[in-house]
Structure formats: C-alpha cells, structure tokens
Amino acid sequence: MNSDNNMTGDGPVNNDSVTLTVDTTICVGIGQCEMLEPEVFFIDDEAISTVVDGATLPADRAARVIERCPSGAISIVPLSDDDSPA
Amino acid sequence: MASESSFVPDLTSPAQYVEAIPYETMARLRAEPGLVWHPYEKSGFWAVTRHADVKAVSANSAVFSSGIGHTNLWDLEADALEARRSIIDTDAPDHTRLRRLVSKAFTPRNIRAWEATTRSIARELLDDYVAAGGGDWVEMVAAPLPIRVILAVLGVPVDDADYLVELSNYLVEGTGDQPSLPPDAFGNTTELRLLPFGSPASHALFEYGEQLGMARRLEPQEDIVTMLVLAEDDGDKLSHSEYRNLFHVLIFAGNETTRTAITHGAMALAEFPEQLQWLREHPDKIDQAVEEILRWATPVLHMRRTAAVDTELAGTHIAAGDKVVMWYASANRDPEVFDDPFVFDLSRESNPHFAFGGGGSHFCLGAFLARMEIQIFLEELIASDVDLRPTEPAKRIGSNFVHGVLSVDFEVEARTP
Numbered sequence: 001m002n003s004d005n006n007m008t009g010d011g012p013v014n015n016d017s018v019t020l021t022v023d024t025t026i027c028v029g030i031g032q033c034e035m036l037e038p039e040v041f042f043i044d045d046e047a048i049s050t051v052v053d054g055a056t057l058p059a060d061r062a063a064r065v066i067e068r069c070p071s072g073a074i075s076i077v078p079l080s081d082d083d084s085p086a
Numbered sequence: 087m088a089s090e091s092s093f094v095p096d097l098t099s100p101a102q103y104v105e106a107i108p109y110e111t112m113a114r115l116r117a118e119p120g121l122v123w124h125p126y127e128k129s130g131f132w133a134v135t136r137h138a139d140v141k142a143v144s145a146n147s148a149v150f151s152s153g154i155g156h157t158n159l160w161d162l163e164a165d166a167l168e169a170r171r172s173i174i175d176t177d178a179p180d181h182t183r184l185r186r187l188v189s190k191a192f193t194p195r196n197i198r199a200w201e202a203t204t205r206s207i208a209r210e211l212l213d214d215y216v217a218a219g220g221g222d223w224v225e226m227v228a229a230p231l232p233i234r235v236i237l238a239v240l241g242v243p244v245d246d247a248d249y250l251v252e253l254s255n256y257l258v259e260g261t262g263d264q265p266s267l268p269p270d271a272f273g274n275t276t277e278l279r280l281l282p283f284g285s286p287a288s289h290a291l292f293e294y295g296e297q298l299g300m301a302r303r304l305e306p307q308e309d310i311v312t313m314l315v316l317a318e319d320d321g322d323k324l325s326h327s328e329y330r331n332l333f334h335v336l337i338f339a340g341n342e343t344t345r346t347a348i349t350h351g352a353m354a355l356a357e358f359p360e361q362l363q364w365l366r367e368h369p370d371k372i373d374q375a376v377e378e379i380l381r382w383a384t385p386v387l388h389m390r391r392t393a394a395v396d397t398e399l400a401g402t403h404i405a406a407g408d409k410v411v412m413w414y415a416s417a418n419r420d421p422e423v424f425d426d427p428f429v430f431d432l433s434r435e436s437n438p439h440f441a442f443g444g445g446g447s448h449f450c451l452g453a454f455l456a457r458m459e460i461q462i463f464l465e466e467l468i469a470s471d472v473d474l475r476p477t478e479p480a481k482r483i484g485s486n487f488v489h490g491v492l493s494v495d496f497e498v499e500a501r502t503p
Contacts, residue, residue, distance in 0.1 A: 028182055029189030030449050038195070047189035070449035072145060 017056045019077040020065070022049045027073040036065050049073065095124050095133060097388075097413065098159065100484040107387065107489065109428075112416035120402035124411070126159055131390065131409035132402065135416035137423040137440070139400050143391055143412050144444030150391035150410055152448060153177035157390050158487065159411065162279070169280040172331035174448065181447060184332065187317055187324060188451060191239070191310050197454045200239055204459055207234045208466045216470055220477075220498040224491055228348040229341070232459055236340030239455065241309020242298060250294070253287045254342050258483060258490050260285035282334055295333035310336070342488065343385040344456045347441070348463050349480075349491045350383035354430045355467070356474040356496055361432050366468055368433070375432040376460045381439035382430050385489050387415040389443065414440040415489065473499045 020040065022033075029047030033040070040055040057065065066074045095111050102108055115122050115135040124133040134140055143150045156162055156175040167175070173184040190196065211227045218226070233247050233254070242250070259265050260283030269278055272290035281288040295311075302312040303319070314332065317323040324332070355362045365375050390411045393404045404410060417440045419427040424437075442450035450456070467474075480494035 026182075026447070028185040028447050029193065030447075030451075031189070031193035031195075031454060032449070035194040035454060043190060043193040043195070045190065047186040047193075070144075070443075070445040071447050 016058045016060075018059055018062045019056050019079075020051055020062055020074055021077050022051060023073045023075070024048050026071050028071055030070050032068050032070060033065050033074060036068060037061065041065075093118065093122060095122060097124060097133060098126055098486050100486050102484075103486055104482050104484040106482075107415050109416075109419060112413060112419065115413075116416060116420060120400050121404075126409075127161075129409075131159065131411045132399070132404060134399070134410055134412045135420075136400070137417040137420040137438075140412040140414065140417040140440055140444040142399060143410055144440075144446035144448070147177060147181075147391075147446055147448070149394055149397050151177050151394040152181070152391060154392040154394060154407075155390070155409065159388075159390055159409070166279045169327070170282050170331065171327070172282070172335045173328075173451075174335060178447065183323070184328060185447065185451070187314070188310070188332070188336070191313075192451050192453075192455060194454045197458055200235065200455070201458060201462070203238050204231075204235050204462050205466065207231055208459075208462050212466050212470050216472055216498050218498075220474070220496045222493045223352050223474075223496055224345065224349055224493050227463075228345045228352065228491075231348060231463065232344035232456075233341040235344075235455070235459055236337065236452075239310065240336055240340070241302070241307050241311045242337075246294075250291075250337055251341065253291050253294075254338055256287035257283045257285050257291075257338055258342060258485065258488055260287070282331070282338075288334060291334050291337060292330045295330055295337075299329065299333075339450075340452055340455070342490070343450075344452070344459050346385035346489055346491065347380060347383040347456060347460055349494060350385075350489065351379035351460060351463070352467075352474055352496070353476070353480060353491070353494060354379070354382055356476045358430055359473050361430060362468075362473065365432055365464065369465075369468070371433065372461055372464060374435060374437065375464060376457050377437040377439060378430065378432050378434050379460055379464075380441035380456075381418050381424070381434075381437055383489060384415045384418045384439075384441050386441075386443075387485075387487055387489055388413045389448075412440075412444055414444065417444065471501050473501060475499050 027049050029043045031043050033049050034043050040052055040057055042050050042052060044050045062076060095115055097108055097111055112135050115133050121132045123130050134143055153176050156167055176184060208231055211231055215226050229251050233251050234244055237244050237247055256267055267286050269286060271286040274286035274289035276289055278284045298311055299315040302315050306312045314329055318326060318329045388411050390409055393406050393408045393410060395406050397404050421427050442453040474496040477495045477497055481492040483490035483492055
C-alpha cells in the first residue's frame with residue numbers, strides 16, 4: 001500500500017490518508033496509540049488520547065493503530081465533501 | 087454446563103508448574119471444538135486457550151466481567167471481595183475512573199523520563215553480577231531492577247527496596263500451594279481471607295502504603311503516591327480502600343512480573359546464545375527482541391472473567407455466572423498465530439503476544455515501563471560483552487498464576503572475539 005502522505009496536491013486528500021478520532025467515553029489512556037504514532041496521538045492530562053489537530057495517517061498505519069488499541073476507542077473519521085482539505 | 091468432550095484437563099494443579107507449564111494439555115484444549123469445561127474445586131470454569139478466543143473475551147468487558155467474582159480462579163465471599171477489590175477486579179465506570187487516575191504516569195512519553203534512572207540501576211546491577219562471575223540471577227539482577235525502578239516511579243524510598251521485594255516474594259508464595267508465613271506475621275490481625283493472595287504480607291504492604299501516604303500528606307512530593315493521596319482527599323476520586331489496593335497492585339505488579347520476564351529472558355539467552363549473538367549483530371531490532379522475550383516469558387499465566395449474561399464463545403453456550411479463564415500462556419504458543427511457537431526467535435516480526443493481557447481496558451498498566459526495563463536490560467547485557475552460561479536448572483514456583491522463578495544460577499563468561 002502506498003504510504004505517501006503528501007497533502008499539497010490540488011485534489012481532495014490522498015486516498016491513502018485518513019483522519020482518526022478517539023471515543024473519549026471508552027479511552028482509558030493506555031497509550032498504545034502514542035507508542036505507535038507519537039506524531040498523531042497524545043495522552044492528555046485527563047489520561048484520554050487526543051488526536052493532534054490536522055494529523056492524518058496512511059490507511060495501513062491507521063488500520064494498525066485501530067487494531068492495536070486495547071480499548072477499541074479509535075476509528076476513522078468519515079470523509080464528507082464539506083470537510084475535505086482545500 | 088458439562089461440555090461434549092470426555093477429556094478432563096488439568097491446568098490448575100500447582101505442583102506441575104514446578105516442572106513446566108502444561109503446554110501439552112493446552113495444545114489439546116486448543117484443538118477441541120468449542121470450549122472445554124475445566125473442573126475446579128466444587129465447580130469449574132470454561133478454559134479459553136486459543137489466541138482468538140482470549141482476544142474476544144478480553145475485548146468484551148461488559149459481557150466478561152472483572153468485577154463479578156474476582157479475577158483469580160477461586161471464589162471469594164462478598165465481604166472479602168469488597169475488601170480485596172483492586173483496579174484489576176473492577177468494571178467500568180469505577181475501572182475507568184481508577185485507570186485514568188494512574189494511566190497518565192505510565193504512558194510511553196512519561197515512561198521515557200525514567201530511562202536514565204533505569205539504565206544506571208541496570209548498569210550497577212550487571213557490573214556487580216559480572217564482577218562476581220555470576221550467581222543467582224533472580225536475587226542479584228532480576229528482582230532488584232524492577233523494584234528499584236517502580237519505587238522511583240512511585241516515589242517510594244529506595245532504601246525500602248529489599249523489604250518490598252521480601253513482601254512480594256511472600257505474595258507470590260500466596261499464589262502457590264505452600265505458603266510459609268504464620269497468619270500473624272508482620273503483626274497481622276486481619277482474617278487472611280480478607281487480604282490479597284490470602285497473605286499476611288498484604289497486611290504489611292497495606293500498612294506500608296498507609297504510612298507512606300501519611301508522610302506524603304505532610305510533605306507532598308512530585309510523585310504518584312502524593313497524587314493518589316491528594317485524589318483520596320479530594321472526596322469522590324479515590325476511596326481509602328481503593329488507595330490501599332491500588333498501592334498494593336502497583337508495588338506487586340510493578341516488580342514481580344518484570345522480574346519474571348527478565349529472568350526467563352536471561353534463561354533463554356543462556357540456553358540459546360546464538361540469539362544473543364544475533365541481537366548483537368542487529369541492534370536496530372531491539373524492539374522485536376523485547377516482544378519475543380515477553381511472549382516467551384508470559385509472566386502472568388491466566389486471568390479469570392465471569393459471564394455477566396448468557397453468551398456464546400467459539401460455539402459454546404456460556405451461562406451468566408460461569409467462570410471464563412483466559413490462558414495467556416496457551417495463546418502465546420498458539421500455532422494459528424505464531425510460526426514455530428516453541429522456538430525462541432528474536433527475529434520474529436509478527437508478534438501479537440498476550441503477555442500484557444489480550445487487550446481491552448484492563449491491558450497492563452505497566453506495559454511501557456516493562457518494555458523499557460527489558461530493552462535496557464538487553465542493551466546493558468550486550469554492553470557488558472559477556473555470555474551467560476547455565477549451571478543448574480532453575481527453581482520454579484509451583485503456581486498456576488505466575489510464571490515465577492525462585493532462583494537460577496549462571497556463570498558469566500567473557501566473550502572471546
């Protein structure tokens with residue numbers, strides 16, 4: 001799978017690139033996401049994982065971090081036409 | 087409740103663990119259709135031995151409860167369960183509250199702050215071990231390393247390390263079949279059934295935690311114990327019983343399990359020196375070496391859950407109230423997931439082991455601390471430029487719960503270039 005994460009193109013976001021979100025009601029701050037993808041995830045002071053603003057991941061790495069989250073708290077934000085980056 | 091199979095397994099008799107984990111019984115259980123009902127005391131439990139099934143149980147804490155009954159095999163009376171209830175034997179939302187209180191201190195980012203401390207402790211212990219030409223690895227390296235690190239992380243005086251190792255040793259003994267302490271040891275007056283592991287050493291550890299908590303109230307420090315007693319004083323964040331049991335878990339789980347991993351790791355490197363040589367030649371593969379040591383060691387052999395409702399797993403009907411026991415030791419040797427599972431292979435790339443549990447919200451709090459300690463142990467062992475040579479077989483603990491080793495001797499041999 002192509003892991004090129006270049007977002008400077010003129011079309012919608014690269015097909016391989018996804019945005020992730022954390023279900024804050026079930027995250028208990030274990031930190032597996034922070035270990036795998038420290039540029040994207042940060043465990044905040046309330047011990048809840050937070051996605052760095054604007055951070056995206058190639059689909060294969062996103063799938064890995066979703067799969068490895070012990071709490072099952074991470075998912076992909078569905079891409080709507082309105083919020084694709086310009 | 088009986089299963090179709092006429093096979094009557096025995097994973098629980100503690101004595102067999104002195105020789106080895108009953109891997110053949112586990113292999114037979116994995117090959118059975120569905121789950122097998124394993125007799126235990128007056129009733130029994132569903133033995134969950136396949137990797138996929140352990141994962142499914144771990145992921146579903148609403149159905150497979152940690153708070154109904156408790157997470158060890160045996161039953162506890164209601165008052166004992168309440169007195170002994172820790173973060174391990176708790177369901178959401180209480181578990182979520184407790185976990186978030188301590189999670190932050192154990193995240194990968196925050197654990198990295200302890201790397202230099204850990205390395206200097208490991209360096210000192212290994213230097214002494216090499217200078218002595220070897221000796222009992224458990225006493226000289228594997229026990230002191232994690233206890234000193236967890237004491238530093240928690241903010242417990244390091245001078246008390248030996249005492250806390252002694253208490254931990256008695257607690258491990260409490261999981262086996264031959265506890266040696268009299269009920270009134272350490273001035274204990276509490277009924278043993280109300281104490282974790284039924285051990286008077288738990289009373290001593292509670293008392294120690296109480297005194298340390300009082301000291302931190304008088305003189306707050308930047309440490310976890312201070313954070314916990316402040317949370318307790320805050321009212322609804324942490325009850326006093328929760329503080330006692332959480333302190334107990336942090337000390338016990340923070341040293342006993344990593345001790346076991348470092349011991350089995352050293353035993354495997356002594357038995358298979360070509361693996362250590364491979365790691366010397368591939369220092370960039372240290373992360374996967376750490377994971378293989380974790381898989382190989384599997385410090386905690388099982389955890390129990392209790393079905394909260396009627397459910398089904400692997401085609402087997404499970405009734406509400408049935409005990410369901412996940413055998414991590416079996417999942418970590420499941421050939422469906424691991425090629426040649428009985429081969430110790432530091433070059434193993436895919437290694438979704440369950441040394442920290444099968445996932446879910448109870449995933450080991452200290453996972454990143456343990457990984458860092460094992461990594462530093464490996465790096466410093468390589469820096470010592472020695473091989474470990476086995477001299478006699480390890481003395482293993484007769485426990486079906488922890489994969490503990492009482493003592494194991496090695497000789498240190500300088501490497502010949």
